[in-house]
Amino acid sequence: FRRIALLLGDQLNAQHSWFQEQHPDTLFVMFEMRQETDYCQHHIQKVVGFFVAMRHFANALANAGRSVLYLTLDEADNQQSLTANLDAVIDACAATEVWLQQPDEYRLDRQLLEWVEQHKKVHCSWFDSEHFLTERDVLKQWFGTSRNYLMESFYRRVRKQTGYLMENDKPAGGKWNYDKDNRKKLSSRQSLPQPLLFGHDVTAIVKMLTQAQVKTIGNITAEQFIWPVTRRESKQLLDFFVTELLPSFGDYQDAMLVDQWSLYHSRISFALNTKMISPRYVVETAIAAWQRDPERISLNQIEGFIRQIIGWREFVRAIYWQFMPDYERLNHFEYQQALPKFYWDADTKLNCLHHSIQQSLDFAYAHHIQRLMITGNFALLTASDPNAVDAWYLGIYIDALQWVELPNTRGMSQFADGGILATKPYVSSGSYIQKMSNYCDTCHYDVKAKTGENACPFNLLYWHFIDRHHDKLVKNGRMGLILKQWEKRDANEKRQIIQEAQAFLDNLPRS
Ligand code: FAD
Ligand code: SF4
Known part of the structure; x- marks a missing residue:
């Protein structure tokens, strides 16, 4: 040859x-x-x-x-x-x-x-790999050398350039973003479509990996490998998504339920990241379904989905190429500690973490809010080293390739880039988790308790984080209100929260 x-x-x-x-x-x-x-x-x-x-x-x-x-x-x-x-x-x-x-x-x-x-x-x-909608150096092309890029501006530009969800030069329906409609909590009584799973027998490959002593994490049922492995299967998964799930995708994008691991999410990321299917094909299939039946698939569902693919996915790639190799060393909060030990076996009484980690070990999958607001939130609140956090995310998810994992983890979730990607740290107390999930209903801890033996650890750690990083956070305009709330609290109450949070951190087994 x-x-x-x-x-x-x-x-x-x-x-x-x-x-x-x-x-x-x-x-x-x-x-x-x-x-x-x-x-x-x-x-x-x-x-x-x-x-x-x-x-x-x-x-x-x-x-x-x-x-x-x-x-x-x-x-x-x-x-x-x-x-x-x-x-x-x-x-x-x-x-x-x-x-x-x-x-x-x-x-x-x-x-x-x-x-x-x-x-x-x-x-x-x-x-070129002929996969993405934008070039590696698109940020430089569009925004020059600025260090502050807004995903929203990027996304609008991609919409205009591709014509997706555009009516002439205006966004379909008159608005660019319908995120405000997409914060609904799911009831555990609501019946959900069962996810479409494939059933490949992968016994031979598992045997080969065992014999070669490749070190892996997580679980597998060798005769029932559930992920798509061909273009045909990737298309089937996408068709299942647009027919069964897209009509509720936007509404319940942030929802989480015990025992429901994929909800209305597409699970198309592995097919996309291996390039078995292209973002154009995914977006055009979804838009065609919306155009055929706009009564069933409302604008907030389709816009929410399209934004993930042509907005976030392309944007994080652009951030990656703009800031590598320095990006993988950024550590804004100077954290050094190993991850909590239970990230490897889900053995914890914090119910939200138990479920999010267990399903990651079982399916190599968690949806965005589980990654961001459960495991990512907790890793940040417990002062975990971004290198350890990155290694965990890069290992555990079937869709994890560094170009997409790193900006999401180090940038969006850990704020280790000091705000290049996200406008503020994604941290929360237990009340956000309670609002978006039913995890708290069956938890050992009490989400309403702010202090005391059964107080939800997120409640303690959240304020501990705000207090500890006051000097860094005060420079961020979006944190002003929260900082003021903390400042106004009773001094004894503050002292108790900090003490209890510190005791929790001191006793947290690390890996
Ligand atoms: P859906 O919710 O159905 O969304 C549709 C598609 O939109 C996804 O398949 C994905 O291609 C794209 N998308 C949505 N959000 C993002 C995003 N923030 N960045 C890039 N693409 C996005 N995604 C990966 O593909 N690989 C990763 O390694 C990865 N690591 C992550 C780590 C953290 C800490 C966080 C917070 C997010 C990460 N994401 C990653 C983004 C997102 O969580 C996954 O793309 C999504 O959960 C995949 O599931 P899905 O296909 O069902 O997504
Ligand atoms: Fe998680 Fe706290 Fe709710 Fe328990 S009470 S599930 S730890 S948020």
């Missing part, structure tokens, strides 16, 4: 222009590697999901007449490193040209750039 074309595990884009015509002199290469299984401790479902999806993709390419070299993790020839595998294949084929798609992760981008630099004899060509 004259040419080698590399496909990474998250480049499963069957619509890519590479596949629009046959290239008989090209060998498509895909590698399962220890480099990827070991750069952090992943959930077992995440490793399995990537490998199964990659194997399906390689088979589909081969069936369509392409030449494919696929190295499984246990292959004797596998060098277990991306660049060593590339070297070996180039030598074996005497190839003179390499095609590469731009990786989304900084780590892989650097690795390949350095490799290209050292291989001047082989002609390397870079291609």
Whole structure:
């Protein structure tokens, strides 16, 4: 083969222009590697999901007449490193040209750039992954060198550029954002559609990972792998979402219920992040469903969903490329402590954390508010080191790739970037959790109690955080009201809250 074309595990884009015509002199290469299984401790479902999806993709390419070299993790020839595998294949084929798609992760981008630099004899060509709606450097293009970017301004610009939910140059329905309508609590009596699950038998891959002693976290039922692993299944999941769930998506976006792990969420993130399905396809399918039946799918549902995909998803990617590699070292509150121990086994009496973590271990999934306002909120309130928090989020979720995990975790959830991504820290006392969920109904702690033995720990830790970081928070205009509320409280009451919060922190087992 004259040419080698590399496909990474998250480049499963069957619509890519590479596949629009046959290239008989090209060998498509895909590698399962220890480099990827070991750069952090992943959930077992995440490793399995990537490998199964990659194997399906390689088979589909081969069936369509392409030449494919696929190295499984246990292959004797596998060098277990991306660049060593590339070297070996180039030598074996005497190839003179390499095609590469731009990786989304900084780590892989650097690795390949350095490799290209050292291989001047082989002609390397870079291609866009043809997945995103905006460019890596879109923030610079649109907003110059400012450090304060507003997702809302970014989102409006993408709406205008794509024409999604636009009527001429005005937003559909007259408003850009219907978030105010999207804060409803779900009743535990409300019957919810059962999530669409796939049932792949992944026994062989699980056995291979066990034999190779790959260290993973979380649980798996090997005969019932539930996530989509092909483009066809990704489309099925999306169709299920637009038919069954989208009509209530916006309303209950922030709701949480004991024993209901996915509610009205799409669970499309794994399919999107592996590129089995594109954001354009997802958005256009959802908009078409809304246009067909606007009575059933109201504007606040569709706008809420579209904003996540063309707003937040593109925006966090842009932040990532604008601020890497410095971003992964930011630590605004200078926290150093390990995560609470129960993040690894869900063994805690705090009911909201127990349920959010247990379902993460069981399904490699939690929805946005569980990630932000339960596990993220608690990690921040307990002064956890953002490096440890990042490693946990990067490992545990099936959709976790650093370009999307890092800005969400370090920026949005931990405020470790000091406000580049979020306008204020996402912290709350128990009352927010009670408002949006039924976790508190069956909790050991009393969400109404502000102090005392049974007081909800979020109530203590929230004010402890406000007190401890007064000097940093006072510079943030959005925190003024809260700071004033704290200042006005009775001195004895304040002292008691701080003492009890400190005692809780001192006794919190860390991992
Ligand atoms: P839905 O609620 O159905 O939303 C639809 C889609 O919108 C998602 O699939 C996703 O592609 C996109 N989306 C929604 N919110 C965001 C967001 N804040 N950033 C980027 N895309 C968004 N998302 C990941 O894909 N990978 C991660 O590693 C990841 N880590 C996160 C860590 C933290 C601390 C937080 C707070 C959020 C994180 N998110 C991450 C964003 C979001 O929580 C997930 O995208 C979402 O929960 C995936 O479930 P879903 O497909 O059912 O989403
Ligand atoms: Fe969580 Fe507090 Fe509610 Fe218990 S009472 S579920 S700890 S918010």
